[in-house]
Structure formats: C-alpha cells, structure tokens
Amino acid sequence: MPARVALHPLTPADQDEFCSLVAASAELHTPWMQLPATPEAFRLWMRRFDDGANLGFLIRARETGAAVGLVNINSIIRGRYQGASLGYAAFAPSAGRGHMTEGVGLVMRHAFEELRLHRLEANIQPGNTASLALVRRLGFRYEGLSPDYLYIDGAWRDHERWARTAPAPWTPDPTLPDI
Numbered sequence: 001m002p003a004r005v006a007l008h009p010l011t012p013a014d015q016d017e018f019c020s021l022v023a024a025s026a027e028l029h030t031p032w033m034q035l036p037a038t039p040e041a042f043r044l045w046m047r048r049f050d051d052g053a054n055l056g057f058l059i060r061a062r063e064t065g066a067a068v069g070l071v072n073i074n075s076i077i078r079g080r081y082q083g084a085s086l087g088y089a090a091f092a093p094s095a096g097r098g099h100m101t102e103g104v105g106l107v108m109r110h111a112f113e114e115l116r117l118h119r120l121e122a123n124i125q126p127g128n129t130a131s132l133a134l135v136r137r138l139g140f141r142y143e144g145l146s147p148d149y150l151y152i153d154g155a156w157r158d159h160e161r162w163a164r165t166a167p168a169p170w171t172p173d174p175t176l177p178d179i
C-alpha cells in the first residue's frame, strides 16, 4: 500500500503551523509531552537541532499536506553505541488514524538505512497506553523499567524502555570502530 504520509525536516518556517497545532493538541499531549506553542518557545526549542545530535521531522499527510504529527530522533550517539531515542506526538485534528504508526515507521527506516543507526529507543510512561500501543505495533521490545527517568510535568517520572535494533542486512556507519 502506498504511504499516506511523508517526512519533512522541521524548519523555522514551520513555526506558526506548528504552534497552532500544538495549542490545539493540549488535551492529547497532557501530561505526556510538552511542546512549544508560542513563537518564542518554538525558536528556543528549535536550538536543539543546531548541532546534529537531534533531528526533527514533521509528518505530513500526502493527500492534503497537513501536518499530522512530529517525530524527533534525539540524542544520537555514535562510537560503539550507534543509537538514539525517539520522541513523537500526534496533532489532535488527525490523531487516531494510523498516521503516526506510519510516520514513526518511516523515521525508523530513515534512521536504520540512511543514518545507519543500530538502535532506537522509546522511553514511555507506564500509563501512556496510546504510545505503548504504537511501539508494540512497530515491533519494539520491552527492556525494563527506568525509575525517575525523565522530568515531565513537574516531576521525575518512571519510564518503560522499549527498543528495536536495525534489521539485517545492516550497513554500519563509518564511525563504528572496526574491532
């Protein structure tokens, strides 16, 4: 089946669309995810992409061009790790239609095949059933509970660690040591 969504690197030009979709998604995102909803907060937040350790993508519906969500590849580490962790959120107007499963799937392919990462993690609070269902659909495996893992909504929250490694055959990035 042809993909219903496509990946677009986040750019400063996405600011107004992004902020209004985040504002419209407050109920969906709370208490799991905090994203910028004002131009100033967006500009500050975008700095995380300056040094290449984090990459941000908008997921857009191919048919309409509308942004349906975002996926970030965070904390990319090379060397003997060659891994990163995923952050993602749907935008409320188009949530619950499978767009995010497709979009995160495209990001995984990009991460394993183009960036040649070996490992992707998703760290998810135990009560976040929609996010747990999404990673299960995408073949992530449960690796364990990390107590007090991330500071979210004013407190250190336990997270479940879910992960996938690159499917074979996998071409390593040149930064992977030989031995």
Ligand SMILES: CC(C)(COP(=O)(O)OP(=O)(O)OC[C@H]1O[C@@H](n2cnc3c(N)ncnc32)[C@H](O)[C@@H]1OP(=O)(O)O)[C@@H](O)C(=O)NCCC(=O)NCCS
Binding pocket: 028, 029, 030, 032, 033, 087, 088, 089, 090, 091, 094, 095, 096, 097, 098, 099, 100, 101, 102, 123, 124, 125, 128, 130, 131, 133, 134
């Ligand atoms: C986690 C989150 C991104 C999941 O978004 P989502 O809209 O549920 O994900 P999808 O777009 O893949 O949609 C899946 C739903 O669409 C349904 N669906 C409809 N058509 C579908 C299709 N063609 N393919 C797959 N699913 C389809 C699925 O059944 C599922 O619904 P269900 O949960 O009622 O069974 C969203 O809940 C969110 O933004 N949460 C707040 C932020 C957050 O928690 N981020 C993650 C932090 S770890």
